[in-house]
Amino acid sequence: MIANAARRRAPLAVLLDRQSVFAWLMMALPLAFLAALVGYPFFYGILLSLQDRPVAHVGTFIGLKNFQTDLHDPIFWQVAINTFVYTGVATALKMVGGLCLALAMNQHFRMKNLVRALLLLPFIVPTVLSTVAWLWMLDPAFSVVNRLLVALGWPKPGPSWLGDPTLAMVSIIIINTWRGLPFYGITLLAGLQTVPPELYEAAAIDGAGGWHRFRLITLPLLRPIILIVTLFSVIFTFADFQLVYVLTHGGPQNATQLFATYAFDIAMGAGQLGLGASVALAMLPALALLIVALTIYLRRD
Amino acid sequence: MVTGHGRIEHVVRVWLPVGFFLVVALFPFYWMAITSIKPNAELYNKNVMPLIVHAPTLKHYVDLLTKSSFLLWTWNTMLVAVVATAISLILGTMLAYPLARMRFAGASLIAMTIAAIYLVPQPLLFIPLADVINHLHLGNTLTSVILTYPTMLVPFCAWLLLGYFKTVPKELEEAARIDGASRLQTMRMIFLPLCTPGFISAGIFAFTLSQNEFLYALIFLTKSSVRTVPVGVIAELIRGDVFYWGQLMAGALLGSIPVALIYSFFVEHYVAGLTAGSVKA
Numbered sequence: 001m002i003a004n005a006a007r008r009r010a011p012l013a014v015l016l017d018r019q020s021v022f023a024w025l026m027m028a029l030p031l032a033f034l035a036a037l038v039g040y041p042f043f044y045g046i047l048l049s050l051q052d053r054p055v056a057h058v059g060t061f062i063g064l065k066n067f068q069t070d071l072h073d074p075i076f077w078q079v080a081i082n083t084f085v086y087t088g089v090a091t092a093l094k095m096v097g098g099l100c101l102a103l104a105m106n107q108h109f110r111m112k113n114l115v116r117a118l119l120l121l122p123f124i125v126p127t128v129l130s131t132v133a134w135l136w137m138l139d140p141a142f143s144v145v146n147r148l149l150v151a152l153g154w155p156k157p158g159p160s161w162l163g164d165p166t167l168a169m170v171s172i173i174i175i176n177t178w179r180g181l182p183f184y185g186i187t188l189l190a191g192l193q194t195v196p197p198e199l200y201e202a203a204a205i206d207g208a209g210g211w212h213r214f215r216l217i218t219l220p221l222l223r224p225i226i227l228i229v230t231l232f233s234v235i236f237t238f239a240d241f242q243l244v245y246v247l248t249h250g251g252p253q254n255a256t257q258l259f260a261t262y263a264f265d266i267a268m269g270a271g272q273l274g275l276g277a278s279v280a281l282a283m284l285p286a287l288a289l290l291i292v293a294l295t296i297y298l299r300r301d
Numbered sequence: 302m303v304t305g306h307g308r309i310e311h312v313v314r315v316w317l318p319v320g321f322f323l324v325v326a327l328f329p330f331y332w333m334a335i336t337s338i339k340p341n342a343e344l345y346n347k348n349v350m351p352l353i354v355h356a357p358t359l360k361h362y363v364d365l366l367t368k369s370s371f372l373l374w375t376w377n378t379m380l381v382a383v384v385a386t387a388i389s390l391i392l393g394t395m396l397a398y399p400l401a402r403m404r405f406a407g408a409s410l411i412a413m414t415i416a417a418i419y420l421v422p423q424p425l426l427f428i429p430l431a432d433v434i435n436h437l438h439l440g441n442t443l444t445s446v447i448l449t450y451p452t453m454l455v456p457f458c459a460w461l462l463l464g465y466f467k468t469v470p471k472e473l474e475e476a477a478r479i480d481g482a483s484r485l486q487t488m489r490m491i492f493l494p495l496c497t498p499g500f501i502s503a504g505i506f507a508f509t510l511s512q513n514e515f516l517y518a519l520i521f522l523t524k525s526s527v528r529t530v531p532v533g534v535i536a537e538l539i540r541g542d543v544f545y546w547g548q549l550m551a552g553a554l555l556g557s558i559p560v561a562l563i564y565s566f567f568v569e570h571y572v573a574g575l576t577a578g579s580v581k582a
Contacts, residue, residue: 013483022484023399027411030392030455037433038418038426039451104318109311110380115319117568119326119445124564124571126513129494129553132539133329136336137548141342144332144351152343182326187575188431232420239422260424260516267428268520277428283427291420295413 020252030183053274055267066278075254076121076279079262083283084161085259087238093177095230098184099222103214105185116186123182131246138162165255168248172256176243179214184229191225214269229284238290239283259283328507330557332408333392337361337551344547361547362555365538370525371552374533379559381443381513381529385450389507390500392451393458398488400459401466402474419456426452431520445521450511457510458503461574466492467497502574505567511559530556 015021016085046125051059070076105116107138122130137144138161143162146158161171178213195218241260250257259282267276336344338357343349365371400412430449439445475533477487518532525537529545536554537543564571 018486019403023403023405023408026399030396030459031411033392034452034455035416036417037430037449038421041426041429041433043419044427044433048429048432065481096351100318101322104315104322107315109315109319113520113568115323116322116572118563119322120564120568120572121330121561124509125330125557125562126515126531126536126560128513128515129556130329130333131551132311132335132534132553137329139546142347142546147351149346178325178329183575185322185472186572190572210474235420236422239424241424245515247520260422263424263428267431273428273432280425280428286424287425291417294420295416298416299413 018127019219022278033238036069045093045277048274049276053272053277054269055154055271055273059274066275067116067282069275070169070282075257075262076282078254079257079259079279080282082169082254082256083238083258086176086240086256087234088178089207090173090237091230091234093173093178093235094184097177097181098188098229099226101181101185102188102192105254116189120182120186122179127242128246130179131175134178134298135162135172138171162248163252164284168252168256172244172247175247176240179238179243180233183233188222188225189231191222228294230289231297232296235287235290235294267277306384306503330554332538333550333554333557336546339547342545352405353382361551365548365551365555369548369552370528370533371530373526374528374530375556375574377443377527378512378529378531380510381446381450384447385454385511386448386504386507388456389451389458390504392455393462393503394493396455396459397462397466400463402471415456415459415463418455419460423453428519429518430517434521441521441522441524441527443527445478446514449517450514454507454510456505458487461506462496462499465496465502468477471497498570498573502570504572505563506570508563508578509560573582 002275016025046103048059050061052062052065079272086298101119105112105119109115130206132260140160140163143158143161145161146154150156159167199217203208203217208216239260240258241264244256244258244261246263248256249260254262259279261281265276266272266279270276303447335352335354338359338361339354340356340358340360343355380400396411396415400408400415402488434440434445434449473491473495474487476490478484482490513531515535518529519535522528522532525533528536530552534549534556536550538549563576
């Protein structure tokens, strides 16, 4: 019957009715868009990294010279260490803090939805704007954080949050954690709510204490969500730009310079597009590993 | 029956940790708000108790709206966010629908590619993209960001919608097909109207991500008249002298309000979208 109906229609309509034809026609425009503005720039970036290419000039092919320059640049190595420290510490803090937040929220209390909405605010407000508030909170002369610390007995004038190399790294890690922690917390909370209460009840009957229930029931069931959230967050922390650009511009003495901000300085500040592209591409091996891992993991669903 | 002892335990177990997280999460916004209504005499006087406002003023807001291009930046940001979101929802649907409903060779490869593209962070692409935008003579036009924001939003919307589309039952579409509707008619008339919640989730996310974008806007928009709020605030409101914090905080607060408002109306959709991917997998 369906075959009869199809035969009566025009050949074009029959062709369009085939799943593969319809699917590829439908996807052609978005795929072309992504090929032009993601695929092409990606490969063009690799080409740029192999060129000596001052801004507004024609590039000359120089092979791997830019990467050699990077490897002999002490700042480049500092940037690599900074980026790994920043990503590692901030991720650990967000994971542990997020889990605590999720556990605290996974109790019965009034106005829970309102509290959840408020807790997510740091994550949804434009990063640059909330970071400016932190810049003011850590201001060398009028820092409210320091005024509170001094009021609590800290010796005047209080820590130089963004002026001291170590403290500057501590500051950007804290602010990144402040912004990203709600994402972990609320996502893990959703995961906690899928744990069947019967499991806890059974464990309680068997005499398992709070810590045992957490370690033997909660953590194993949450593991897939923790893994996905962490991979997501690591990718975007590793390639972070906004926070550092606003707070420290990579300073003092490159102590908070990350791959993204260093590539920006070289390409946009010094006008060396080729060298800048090579610094940005230095992120690729780590990022590619993470992206492939996460893509494969998401596919299992 | 809540006994006195139970009530204290409830406060310690619930409100102590939750309260701590709330204070930490919200203090910067509180500080933003009170800074924006303090007179300079209060802001830069270390002998005044800083946590409250003694003589509130709207001067910083008046200055912000009359002496800077803040209103223009807000208009630019809104325009870009709305158009980029619309483009991304349409293109994202065109990717997600076939992937959710059709069987064809290469489908899983395309789905993987889309997920991977979504995870490519902007700093990997901004240098070559800047060159592309220059070649197209799109520097200092809103078109430059309207074109480049969807590079991250389309894969994102496609991925989120793909998950949503798979949860919609197929029976109505099958009935429409038996009644002789073409695939396109089935999609437009039967399927898409069922997916409003998915579109709201994806739309809010795309909108907030557009409002949040900084790197492309910083590079492509260097004239005040085409700037977006984040770039305008950073590039023009931070000046050498110290007496600008009131205006800066007023700008940060006003710039956050559109996102916060939309978010407050659709917070359930937002949380649903946030957790959809990770919980389902």
